[in-house]
Amino acid sequence: MSNLLWSHTKIGSFDLASICSNGSAPYTLAKSWFTAELNFLPNQKWLKTSFQSSTVFELDCMDSVCAAFRLRSIPKERKSIHLKSQRIRVYPEKSLHQIWKQWLAASRYCFNQAIAYQRKHGLISKYDLRKVVLKNESLPDWIKESPYHLKVNAIYDANAAFKTSRKSGIKQPSCGKFRSIRDRIQSIKFRVEDFKKGTWLPSVTKGLKFQASEVIPTNNIEYQQKQKDGTYKTFVREESWNTETQLVYDKKRWFAVFPKEFKPENSKSQSIIALDPGVRSFLTGFDGEKFVDIGKGDITRIFRLAQHIDRLISNKTVLKGRQNKYKRQGLNKKINSLFIRIRNLIDEVHKKVAKWLTTEYRVIFIPTFESSQMVAKSGKKKRKLNSKTVRQMLNWAHYRFKQTLKFHGLKRGATVIDVTEEYTSKTCTKCGHVHQNLGGSKHFKCPHCGHSMPRDWNGALGIFIKALRDTASVDGCAVTLL
Numbered sequence: 001m002s003n004l005l006w007s008h009t010k011i012g013s014f015d016l017a018s019i020c021s022n023g024s025a026p027y028t029l030a031k032s033w034f035t036a037e038l039n040f041l042p043n044q045k046w047l048k049t050s051f052q053s054s055t056v057f058e059l060d061c062m063d064s065v066c067a068a069f070r071l072r073s074i075p076k077e078r079k080s081i082h083l084k085s086q087r088i089r090v091y092p093e094k095s096l097h098q099i100w101k102q103w104l105a106a107s108r109y110c111f112n113q114a115i116a117y118q119r120k121h122g123l124i125s126k127y128d129l130r131k132v133v134l135k136n137e138s139l140p141d142w143i144k145e146s147p148y149h150l151k152v153n154a155i156y157d158a159n160a161a162f163k164t165s166r167k168s169g170i171k172q173p174s175c176g177k178f179r180s181i182r183d184r185i186q187s188i189k190f191r192v193e194d195f196k197k198g199t200w201l202p203s204v205t206k207g208l209k210f211q212a213s214e215v216i217p218t219n220n221i222e223y224q225q226k227q228k229d230g231t232y233k234t235f236v237r238e239e240s241w242n243t244e245t246q247l248v249y250d251k252k253r254w255f256a257v258f259p260k261e262f263k264p265e266n267s268k269s270q271s272i273i274a275l276d277p278g279v280r281s282f283l284t285g286f287d288g289e290k291f292v293d294i295g296k297g298d299i300t301r302i303f304r305l306a307q308h309i310d311r312l313i314s315n316k317t318v319l320k321g322r323q324n325k326y327k328r329q330g331l332n333k334k335i336n337s338l339f340i341r342i343r344n345l346i347d348e349v350h351k352k353v354a355k356w357l358t359t360e361y362r363v364i365f366i367p368t369f370e371s372s373q374m375v376a377k378s379g380k381k382k383r384k385l386n387s388k389t390v391r392q393m394l395n396w397a398h399y400r401f402k403q404t405l406k407f408h409g410l411k412r413g414a415t416v417i418d419v420t421e422e423y424t425s426k427t428c429t430k431c432g433h434v435h436q437n438l439g440g441s442k443h444f445k446c447p448h449c450g451h452s453m454p455r456d457w458n459g460a461l462g463i464f465i466k467a468l469r470d471t472a473s474v475d476g477c478a479v480t481l482l
């Protein structure tokens with residue numbers, strides 16, 4: 001690779017809007033709480049230069065990398081239905097809130113009873129399981145009074161969860177996970193016909209209303225019902241929805257979930273980028289023309305909020321006894337609000353960055369960043385990260401970001417490919433020497449050739465070269481993706 005590649009010109013985040021060719025950045029990354037920097041290279045056609053470091057990485061490529069590019073040339077014969085969920089915050093009045101909480105408790109009770117029965121007697125059909133749970137004589141009266149189909153949906157979910165656990169190799173006495181009242185997210189599943197007249201089960205909640213943060217999507221749905229004489233009569237379900245809906249209870253907040261069908265777009269971009277997730281910078285990317293730094297140093301804001309949560313939890317543990325009950329409730333409210341604030345900040349990063357990447361690039365390489373294994377204290381390898389780094393890494397939620405990125409890629413026709421990243425930070429991208437004593441240094445300087453650049457940039461460039469080596473063919477001075 002030409003030596004001109006190693007020199008670069010830094011462009012600050014305030015110039016982000018002026019250097020994006022298609023103008024998408026001002027609506028996504030600009031005016032956000034996190035930083036974004038683009039650092040352009042002076043040689044814009046460096047891909048036409050020779051790959052001096054193309055033999056640096058001798059690691060095996062993942063099968064999914066090559067398969068992904070082969071699939072691009074195969075026409076799609078069958079059209080699958082793609083769904084996305086519209087999540088709307090709802091505010092029920094007090095009486096309706098109590099009814100929804102009772103439905104939630106009934107659903108949880110039936111789910112746990114179904115799991116317990118299968119753990120003891122083994123897997124049975126969901127219809128037999130429904131009979132066992134709902135026809136039990138010891139069933140509490142408040143469960144019997146709850147809507148029938150809510151309980152049935154919970155039992156069917158328990159049957160599916162037990163099947164999945166058995167297939168994954170878990171032994172029968174431990175299959176399935178019980179639902180708890182302390183779970184952060186709890187949900188109620190409804191049938192299509194349960195949502196009508198703009199609410200759920202209006203015959204049960206007659207006269208009770210709720211407010212929504214935005215307009216609830218409703219349609220007038222036509223359906224046919226069989227009559228006694230064998231004929232079918234058409235009816236109209238007013239202010240309904242054409243798919244199953246859910247009510248989600250998340251940290252004392254109610255959300256309505258409406259699945260919607262969408263059609264994937266075709267990507268107009270021909271660019272590729274390799275991403276290197278990290279802690280100091282949320283993402284560092286390289287696309288052949290520039291380095292992209294996203295969230296550089298911004299984890300400190302999240303970490304300060306997490307430390308404030310620690311102090312509140314510490315204060316709460318000191319308050320014991322019935323006389324301090326309301327003080328503990330007040331602290332719990334503050335703790336939950338801070339957790340929600342952190343989650344909202346991280347979600348903003350994930351969604352804005354995912355939208356920008358899938359708009360600007362057609363192929364995105366991202367490594368399998370196994371943060372859960374890196375932070376585990378038990379295992380074959382001893383953990384080398386301190387507790388502060390571990391917490392910052394988990395706060396960034398890299399795996400959740402990857403799922404968001406793949407969904408946005410599906411919407412906009414971008415391909416997200418998982419690659420490996422062994423030794424990409426330690427390997428010099430100019431001469432191929434492995435720097436064994438790099439440690440936690442922020443700057444990479446090769447002890448063999450003296451090549452120097454920021455550590456995160458070296459990692460992103462290494463992933464880019466490795467991914468191209470595994471998924472491209474070099475013919476003379478041109479590079480062609482397989």
